[in-house]
Amino acid sequence: MAVLVTRPAPDNQATADALRARGLEPMLAPMLTFQPLPFRSDNDERYSGVILTSANVIRAIVAHPLLQHLQTLPAFAVGARTAQAARDAGFRKVRSAEGDAAALRELIVAHGLPRKRAALLYLAAADVSRDLVSELGLRGVEVASIPVYRMAELDEFAEPVRTAFAHDAIEAVLHYSRRSATAFVKAVRRGGLEVSALALPQLCLSAQIADVLRDAGAHRLIVARAPNEADLLAALEEVLRPRQ
Template identity: 30%
Template sequence: MRFLLTRPLHDSRILAHLLEARDHEAVIEPMMEVRCRPFEPPTDPTSYQAVIFTSANGVRAFRHHFPDSILPVYAVGPATATAAREAGFSDITSGSRDVEKLAQLIANDPELDNSRPVLHVAGTHVAGELKKLLQKVGIELERWVLYEAEKVNQLSGTTLEMLDQGKIDAIPFFSPRTARIFLELVRAAGREETLNQIKALCLSAAILDVIQSVNWQAIRVAPEPNQNSLFREINIELEEI
């Protein structure tokens, strides 16, 4: 199968490698460009009990600004935990790619107390209600916005040609925002009708809400919010990252 990958470049390259190792093809067309933002920390990171990463982009942005800082880490899922490990963190607790479950995991950690806040590293667009969820159990969260993910303005000529020629078999979507940007660009290019030849793979029901108005060849939604579960819907086994 040939997949169109719409995640940011670094994440798409990792997924492309996994797919190509299983004799599939991948075309990388990021919907967003991720950039670190200038940042002056209001305090030293060590004043926090722990740092929360809800994406691998957050890990990379934190390391860009604070190359030597080591804190206990809470990661939203295995991919983010792997990024944290590769960035030199060792005390890592991983959730299951769900912000609500991550909040519950943090709230139930006996090593945390309400004496100091926890730090959440995020981008300019934040999904979920992590701060409110932790406030309910008496844990103060402070957020540092260290990166931005700006949407691209148009689809590449290569992707438009492949859509026209029916050479894309499936598109996995990992966030509602990515799916929304993709549909905006497809419609702006007058190519919405080409999607009826393509399978849409949704990591969550929230993504399904964004894309279900389009006439796809088929839509699959992952039973669990992880990459393995998503690709099993089309009988492809991928190792978890």
């Protein structure tokens, strides 16, 4: 029996390793794929810090001339993994939130820079689940946003995944974002797999992700205690324990 991992590559490989370390069999079914976007930014533009909501931002800018300019600025990362990716890319002053956008917003408000200084630069995805720029603006923090990557939906399962669902060879599904959960639901419907797929335990990084699956008809919804993978996998082990 396998645990389906909907997380995009390359991060899904780390999840697969973590599952194997727990004696579980991973099956990778990424529902989103990373695509860097071309962007322009004047190196002479003055910013007072950088907002990082995903390690994908680092992948998108790692070869861009702007990176060297930004490395010296304070960086506000959504969580530990993004913070570490920033440090690995040469950022020297990194603060980490607790793993979601609300915690990041409060971190910026609490530890941000004086209001009359230059704007913070938000290196964003093309599709975002919440308007962090407006939320910070209401709190008196000026933010300039530049889309640097997009996550394209993959709304159809590969044949091995469809076969695994058909043979009841999957025992749980891991979900990491609202958009990937939405793509998962589309793939389930495209493959005519609603009964077998949505009846399984759906392990979600947040309540907002669980809402997407609940609206699609899933009932066995489990939300991680905190929005990080360690708590998600702890919840998975708890769900599967009676079966082992």
